[in-house]
Amino acid sequence: MSLEVVNVDEYELLAKAKMSKMAFDYFARGSEDQVSLRENREAFSRIRLRPRILVDVSNIDVATSVMGFKISMPIMVAPTAHHKLAHPEGELATARAASAADTLMILSSSANCSMEEVAATGPGVRFFQLYVYKDRNITITLVRRAEQFGFKAIVLTVDTPRLGRREADIKNRFKLPSHLVYKNLEGLMNLEQMDKSSHSELASWADSHFDRSLNWKDVEWLQSITHLPVLVKGILTAEDASLALQAGVKGIIVSNHGARQLDHVPATISVLEEVVYAVRGRVPVFLDGGIRRGSDVFKALALGASGVFVGRPVPYALAVDGEAGATKVLQMLRDEFELTMALIGVRSVKEIRRQHVLTEQDSMKLALISKL
Ligand SMILES: Cc1cc2nc3c(=O)[nH]c(=O)nc-3n(C[C@H](O)[C@H](O)[C@H](O)COP(=O)(O)O)c2cc1C
């Protein structure tokens, strides 16, 4: 297929043309009124860049290291469920693309491929994303498998005691096609068993199986059953960042679940700095939500993130062009990030500074000071 895709967003339109309405809406939409979904993007556009000129940028190094693992760039793959809805190779194609880009991937616990299958695609730095189910033995088994199949950390998603209200899925009566399964959970639970209170099978499934009682004590419990580092994904406030540190987590992902959970929460890029401030360098802070350009990556790093994760663009690109599409998404973001660095006058990730960006709050403060 000769397609000249020149930016990440173009994959969304191409994917829409290829996928069923039910599948596309599942990937694309946020919850309720899509306020946070829009805001995740718009908040990036309100941040301005402050380039420095006449810096020798003939050599630029975008490589970094995340929790002790060297990767080629601070751009990684977020856990998104059901990649076989996008492409028959599912998460296997994603894993190959992440490895080829020499970057890190988080495998969703709701993937259509198992940890074992993903591990068998070859070497790669991979974390496993965990939901905690009512039956704790399932969680223990998943953690053991993550250890066994070489996953390097557990990413506990903490913003989903219940599924957010995704009205497109309700209208479309979202249902996973019968040939696709929650591969990591096969044999561990009755996958058919769910209350039918919602027209979305996803919501019914989550509401039947997710443990709504999950709390900070369980974060400590999770760490007590594994030697793998535990990160929490879904922190949006300084208060919770402090509690996460008290609970002993090894990393924090600032995330609003791609605006699919509580609507009207702020964009993740708008709250990153308060979390970074609360954490004060004790553990790495990452961000996901609305990353579509290399300049978004730069802005997140300038505001204190150690790296970012990309969600929807990966399944969109898979739908359009399989593994090659996912590879291209990572390559385009990397190239744009490198170009942004060059035009801003920084040569390595370490040289990115807070002074390279101007937020709305900065502008307000400057305006106030100038009136004094
Ligand atoms: C289709 C889809 C499925 C997702 N599945 C999961 C999941 O299984 N576990 C999880 O922790 N987050 C999940 N997320 C949230 C992503 O990890 C991530 O927070 C979000 O997609 C980032 O925003 P972006 O899509 O704007 O890049 C999902 C998001 C989408 C869009």
Ligand SMILES: CCCCC(=O)C(=O)O
């Ligand atoms: C049952 C959870 C499905 C995956 C998920 O987290 C999402 O669709 O956002």
